[in-house]
Amino acid sequence: RFTYNALILALVRGGREKEARRVMEQEMLGTFPPEAFTYNAVIQGFCDKGDLTTGFKLLEDMKSKGVQTNATTHGVILKALCQKGDADKALAYVKSIDSSSEMDVVSYSTLIKLLFKARRVTQACNLFDEMVKLGCKPNAVTYATVVDGLCKAGRVDRGLKAFEQMLDSGCVPNPHCYTVMIDGLCKARKLEKAIELFEKMAKQDCSPDAVTYTTLVDGFCKAGRLGEARKLVNLMIQKGKDPTVVTYGCLIDGFCKKCRVDEALPMVKEMESRGLKPNVFVYGSLINGFRLAGRMDEACNMLTEMNSRGLRPNAFIYTTIVDGLSTVGRMAESQAYFEAMVNNGCVPDAVTYGTIINQFCKHGNMEAAWSVLNMMLKSGMKPEALVYNSLMDGFYRLGKVDRAEQVYKTMAKQGCKPT
RNA sequence: AGCCGAAGCAAGACUUUA
Numbered sequence: 001r002f003t004y005n006a007l008i009l010a011l012v013r014g015g016r017e018k019e020a021r022r023v024m025e026q027e028m029l030g031t032f033p034p035e036a037f038t039y040n041a042v043i044q045g046f047c048d049k050g051d052l053t054t055g056f057k058l059l060e061d062m063k064s065k066g067v068q069t070n071a072t073t074h075g076v077i078l079k080a081l082c083q084k085g086d087a088d089k090a091l092a093y094v095k096s097i098d099s100s101s102e103m104d105v106v107s108y109s110t111l112i113k114l115l116f117k118a119r120r121v122t123q124a125c126n127l128f129d130e131m132v133k134l135g136c137k138p139n140a141v142t143y144a145t146v147v148d149g150l151c152k153a154g155r156v157d158r159g160l161k162a163f164e165q166m167l168d169s170g171c172v173p174n175p176h177c178y179t180v181m182i183d184g185l186c187k188a189r190k191l192e193k194a195i196e197l198f199e200k201m202a203k204q205d206c207s208p209d210a211v212t213y214t215t216l217v218d219g220f221c222k223a224g225r226l227g228e229a230r231k232l233v234n235l236m237i238q239k240g241k242d243p244t245v246v247t248y249g250c251l252i253d254g255f256c257k258k259c260r261v262d263e264a265l266p267m268v269k270e271m272e273s274r275g276l277k278p279n280v281f282v283y284g285s286l287i288n289g290f291r292l293a294g295r296m297d298e299a300c301n302m303l304t305e306m307n308s309r310g311l312r313p314n315a316f317i318y319t320t321i322v323d324g325l326s327t328v329g330r331m332a333e334s335q336a337y338f339e340a341m342v343n344n345g346c347v348p349d350a351v352t353y354g355t356i357i358n359q360f361c362k363h364g365n366m367e368a369a370w371s372v373l374n375m376m377l378k379s380g381m382k383p384e385a386l387v388y389n390s391l392m393d394g395f396y397r398l399g400k401v402d403r404a405e406q407v408y409k410t411m412a413k414q415g416c417k418p419t
Numbered sequence: 420a421g422c423c424g425a426a427g428c429a430a431g432a433c434u435u436u437a
Binding site: 244 | 420421423424425426427428429430431432433434
């Protein structure tokens with residue numbers, strides 16, 4: 001029986017869930033009574049592939065065979081629903097659970113994460129309170145989830161409270177817990193507090209890992225404190241925490257944003273010498289760096305280089321190039337890159353079209369801008385307020401107040417709030 | 420009873436008077 005379970009698990013992990021199911025249904029069930037462990041593994045296999053239909057079907061099979069679902073079953077199902085972002089279904093599922101197989105700390109944490117993801121912050125917090133009330137003790141993962149959820153919802157203050165609550169509860173924090181808090185503080189522009197926490201970590205016998213370092217490196221970079229960012233990367237090397245591609249990505253982006261792309265380039269060499277290959281993010285930063293410096297030939301060369309290295313440029317990359325070329329007045333080339341984008345099967349997104357609209361506006365080509373907006377709306381895209389702002393500004397500058405008003409009305413109709 | 424489920428980090432468009 002253990003052998004079968006081990007085999008099934010191995011198949012699931014290898015992405016061969018169909019075989020796993022066959023082994024379970026046709027070989028194992030003839031010899032051994034069905035058990036939750038096996039079903040959980042197979043259900044997970046299908047859910048990981050996005051096939052929730054089969055997942056739920058197996059769940060029904062399981063129940064009809066009299067196999068008791070357990071907390072892990074719920075965890076697997078909730079994880080799947082979490083990835084789909086289907087909070088309502090998840091809540092309905094939890095309601096349908098009978099009391100003999102309760103939720104545990106993992107399934108609760110999964111559901112809390114899902115609710116935060118669906119921006120249902122109040123519900124997430126209520127669920128957290130509920131689990132405590134029911135005697136299910138939150139662990140470090142639960143707290144990390146809650147702190148992260150609160151911070152990403154713009155409630156760092158409450159994130160900090162939850163973090164303190166974690167310490168008070170006697171829960172031993174791990175680097176994950178600190179990292180989400182540090183990240184939240186950095187993004188809320190409370191860098192000093194983030195540094196403080198980072199320094200406290202080491203003292204607490206919880207040394208920062210590569211992600212924690214990277215988070216703070218990014219914090220320094222976003223605050224324009226590049227010297228400190230660089231020093232921190234040196235420190236992590238010294239401490240034996242190897243920087244990752246993301247670490248270098250943050251550092252390189254920081255320099256690029258400050259128009260110091262020439263200092264960023266040696267860092268690419270440095271990362272390569274450490275065995276790290278620049279990825280699409282790194283190229284994105286570099287291309288943006290050249291764009292900000294008005295050096296579009298070099299930006300385009302970088303795109304060629306990434307192609308030759310087998311990296312596929314995405315909408316970010318193309319949008320940066322399209323924008324940069326337009327800004328320096330190279331309209332025909334800009335358009336050519338937009339066409340190349342489409343021809344290469346890269347789908348322009350709302351930012352791409354927003355960029356194009358903005359560029360038309362800047363160049364006084366308002367009718368073109370207006371028609372792109374309508375195209376966006378027709379295809380169901382939701383332009384951000386800044387796109388409407390750009391259009392209104394463009395019409396105003398040409399003295400076409402009525403057209404600007406028309407834009408404003410469209411904006412209101414789309415439910416887009418003015419900024 | 421054999422370790423089946425949960426958490427963290429980076430790139431693109433508006434607004435600048437120098």
